[in-house]
Amino acid sequence: MRPKLVVDYVVYLIVRLFICTVQATPLSVCAQVSSFLAWLANDVLKIRGKLVDSNLKHAFPDLSPSQRKKLARRNWYHLCLMVCEIAHAPRKLHDTNWHKHIKMKDIHIQIEQALGRRPVVVLLGHFGNFEVMGYCTGMLGFPTYTVARPLDNPFLHRWLEEFRSATGQIILPKQGSAPYIEQVLDQNGTLALLCDQNAGRKGCWVEFMNRPASYHKAISVFSMASGAPLVFLYMRRTGGPMQFEFGVEGIYDPATADEQKGVKEVTQWYNEMLERVVRRDPEQYWWVHNRWKDDRPAKKREKEKQRLAAERKEAAKLAQAA
Template structure:
């Protein structure tokens, strides 16, 4: 019998590899134009229910309130799609375009000297970022500089695509680790005083730790702070943010690789160290996102979960009109 699921996976992979071949052959300007065309199609041609426009616009209102008009919100979401398609193009082109010989032409660095000290200290470092900028670019740069890491990411459903991305990360010396079921690998790496790279900006559910993110409680994974405290690890809240293009002077793109905050878990003296560290890295990520909001993936339901007290109050407030009506 034909395995239709595997047949679909193979077809998806064939389409993806065809796209890879096309994108690798495109000059930089044409690849940017392709990304803008795809973003225009997604944003203006598809039904907004499919593109999660409502989720993105609500998230932007939650984050910025009256700072952004409706027109600015729509433009930010369009630019978000442009950025995401450009990021896909850059990931495909990265193995051929980025190397040690041109790294200072492509990247502008903004980090404290203490970061290098931390990476060479013999203590583990957790490189923490969010779905902001080109996070794959940041990880690749650390690999090129000789700092291999365990890269924690969700496995893709398509095994052929998942294998391609694993090889892509391994090409700069890193090791891919599954977000689901890979906890033992993470512990083993950090026990060997190795480094981890992961994203920490998704909703952690009702059991997560609620800390302020853009002024509103957001459920956040507390395992990051727990790991840092138990194994005396540093947390580097980093980002790789796209800077304005100057194709006349540069052969490729231009990014700023920054460390928004370096957190030393051994220096935390709070009565609630897990809460304190979790709030610190969440606030640092917020500061980074404010620099270029259009480069953040706003379609995630970051504030999906609510604190139990708030949820209880909401249910009570909804039941009052019903009792009055009765």
């Protein structure tokens, strides 16, 4: 066995042992441990501290340093508890008791789309517990085809894929999945995509949380080419562990829209949906993620900055006039 595979397998065993320990621990205790780990990660070890603080400073310029620190600690609590919820999901969530853990909001919109004779593109972000949402969607009888990047560790990848597909969710690899996606849409299937992954300098740049961010153009193209409506879903924690609200934030249907949108306009639309849910529960977003990587030339960045500033100024004038 190659040295890397040995290391990967050892890491896999450690992770599985950790997950088994979490599964044997009551969720109430997991919440207490998550609170301690959040304090440890944020206040003591300061893991990705500069990045998180920078992200929060740009997104919420009115917050004081102490307020940003508290928000960052709550964010770490969410991330730690999210892992515990994923570990407990197969044992806690079933088709007979899901309603004790999940409240639905406007979900009839998604059901109508899923039962229709058209393809559907479901969008979600690194917000709330999106892994449990994928698990529950399949459990409720609405399996999706989800595009995800394979993990570098093959043993962990196989284990995570087993969890994701346990209730009918079908995972498509991020690379080389175009023919499969086309087939899914042609057969009126439901495609689920994380919409807030960095697309690099060649992506579609729109403003997200007061800064330019790059989005994959393919998401908009999928909808425009197939006529599939875009449905933005979220699953946010509403109280203690494993207590969620599963809702529809918005829908864009190219077949019924008053005005057809281009790639940039569609991208801007679902970006606004994501920003709305993040601003309602900011501690449940992945601020540890370097979402705003911008490696474009300085002139291009400055030009984009000026354009976005002009758009904000125009929007403010329109709001005052209204």
